[in-house]
Amino acid sequence: MMHDTIAAISTALGEAALAVLRISGPEALKVAAKVFAGRAPATELTPRMAHRASAKTADGITLDDGLLICFRGPASYTGEDVVEYHGHGGLLVTQKVYEAVLAAGVRAAGPGEFTQRAFLNGKMDLTQAEAVMDLIQAQSTLALRAAHEQLGGAIGKEALALKEVLIPVLAHVEAYIDFPEEDISPDTGAALIARMDEVLIRARRLIDTGEQGRILRHGARTVICGEPNVGKSSLLNVLLGFERAIVSPTAGTTRDTIEEVIQVHGIPLRLVDTAGLREHSSDGIEKVGMERTRRELERADLILEVVDASLPPAQTHRVELPEGAEKRRILLLNKADLGVAPGWPGEAVRLSCEAGTGVEALREAIRELVLHSGPLMSEHPVAINSRHQVCFERVAAHITAAKAALNAGQAPEYIALDLREGLQALGEVVGVVDVEEVLDVIFSSFCIGK
Numbered sequence: 001m002m003h004d005t006i007a008a009i010s011t012a013l014g015e016a017a018l019a020v021l022r023i024s025g026p027e028a029l030k031v032a033a034k035v036f037a038g039r040a041p042a043t044e045l046t047p048r049m050a051h052r053a054s055a056k057t058a059d060g061i062t063l064d065d066g067l068l069i070c071f072r073g074p075a076s077y078t079g080e081d082v083v084e085y086h087g088h089g090g091l092l093v094t095q096k097v098y099e100a101v102l103a104a105g106v107r108a109a110g111p112g113e114f115t116q117r118a119f120l121n122g123k124m125d126l127t128q129a130e131a132v133m134d135l136i137q138a139q140s141t142l143a144l145r146a147a148h149e150q151l152g153g154a155i156g157k158e159a160l161a162l163k164e165v166l167i168p169v170l171a172h173v174e175a176y177i178d179f180p181e182e183d184i185s186p187d188t189g190a191a192l193i194a195r196m197d198e199v200l201i202r203a204r205r206l207i208d209t210g211e212q213g214r215i216l217r218h219g220a221r222t223v224i225c226g227e228p229n230v231g232k233s234s235l236l237n238v239l240l241g242f243e244r245a246i247v248s249p250t251a252g253t254t255r256d257t258i259e260e261v262i263q264v265h266g267i268p269l270r271l272v273d274t275a276g277l278r279e280h281s282s283d284g285i286e287k288v289g290m291e292r293t294r295r296e297l298e299r300a301d302l303i304l305e306v307v308d309a310s311l312p313p314a315q316t317h318r319v320e321l322p323e324g325a326e327k328r329r330i331l332l333l334n335k336a337d338l339g340v341a342p343g344w345p346g347e348a349v350r351l352s353c354e355a356g357t358g359v360e361a362l363r364e365a366i367r368e369l370v371l372h373s374g375p376l377m378s379e380h381p382v383a384i385n386s387r388h389q390v391c392f393e394r395v396a397a398h399i400t401a402a403k404a405a406l407n408a409g410q411a412p413e414y415i416a417l418d419l420r421e422g423l424q425a426l427g428e429v430v431g432v433v434d435v436e437e438v439l440d441v442i443f444s445s446f447c448i449g450k
């Protein structure tokens, strides 16, 4: 249990209808009783019920009029006594109430500190704490679904289930350490291997969702490329719904890459508009831009190649794609309003950024490619993050090593060593870690007041 009491403004700073200030810790109710005055002091209010109260400075000047809700630990978000004040959402009024609360003797909370306390007080495991932030940052329906799945404990439960499968294996192997004259019998060995195989299969199934997790959290990197002046920036603007990038009839308008996140059929896309590619350029800046475009193509999840439909393929310089990138590419015949020249493949999407036609067909094509043949193929809504991925990869490596040691008839001490490391990595997924730094790194990326 934490010994000090923390406070933060939990809502976004700015002018809004309401603002919520949150206090958590052993002194929460006492502090609230000092700052907020209502029909009864905060220490005597019915928990989880909204009560009218006004906020006052230490010398009795009224700052605001709002609602107070008290939660008695452990039945609260953090597991400690919590008081919430719901006041008017003005910048100054909220700041003044917050200062009055701090003056009453609490400490300003750091980023993620409320959720960190919820974790430390056993209200949630580490994967659930991480999911709180994923939920807040989700920019698409699918990302939201994965965050809810994780918040519900899906990943933590699987990590614990794998521990349950492994612990008997370790117990067995350790039993042999005490009886050096006995060898592990073939039957026992086979049963232990079967358990380790199960762990490997299930760990790899989770590792395979890592790619999906990256895309859901950061968006599928979608690079718009093509020759200068074909309408790449126009496409970015059409998909975004506002004029983000400069569009002009001059070839070579876009010099640097521009990134924006959009959602297409629930899929988050990180759109990247690039400098047009042409074979020869004498302009230094343009060359640097083109180099950048090539680098973007290397790490693209999805490539939207734009060509001028009114020109025949023979008069078009197609983009040279990195190896294997073909299957991630959608060919867009833009300026279809000027007519489509013969020779373009039938499956290419006909588009006019000017007339706004073909955009729905493009969105369909993106959905098809990303969901049915690409990185979000899995129906499984679970999507691990990179920290989980590192842990599960360690699990897989150590269990593979333990299996090999067992098969090679090595001493049980060796086998046990890898099994213990595997178990340790599983524990780290849910936050059984003794290194405080790891926790600090995770929670410092949260918002204040969360």
Ligand SMILES: Nc1nc2c(c(=O)[nH]1)N(C=O)[C@@H](CNc1ccc(C(=O)N[C@@H](CCC(=O)O)C(=O)O)cc1)CN2
Pocket: 020, 071, 074, 075, 076, 077, 084, 123
């Ligand atoms: N006003 C307000 N809204 C909020 C939060 C909050 O803290 N305050 N939350 C904060 O992020 C989220 C909701 N999450 C919460 C999770 C647990 C408990 C809670 O009181 N848990 C107790 C009691 C459980 C119960 O009765 O269902 C417990 O776990 O023991 C409260 C909020 C989103 N909305």
Ligand SMILES: Nc1nc2c(ncn2[C@@H]2O[C@H](COP(=O)(O)OP(=O)(O)OP(=O)(O)O)[C@@H](O)[C@H]2O)c(=O)[nH]1
Pocket: 227, 228, 229, 230, 231, 232, 233, 234, 235, 246, 247, 248, 249, 250, 251, 252, 253, 254, 255, 274, 275, 276, 277, 334, 335, 336, 337, 338, 351, 352, 353, 354, 355
């Ligand atoms: N007729 C027609 N013109 C278009 C269409 N889309 C874009 N344009 C025009 O094509 C010109 C170039 O458009 P941009 O979007 O700036 O092209 P870009 O590919 O980003 O060009 P760079 O940044 O220079 O590589 C502008 O004059 C646009 O108005 C379209 O669908 N039909």
Ligand SMILES: [Mg+2]
Pocket: 232, 233, 234, 245, 246, 247, 253, 254, 274
């Ligand atoms: Mg451009």
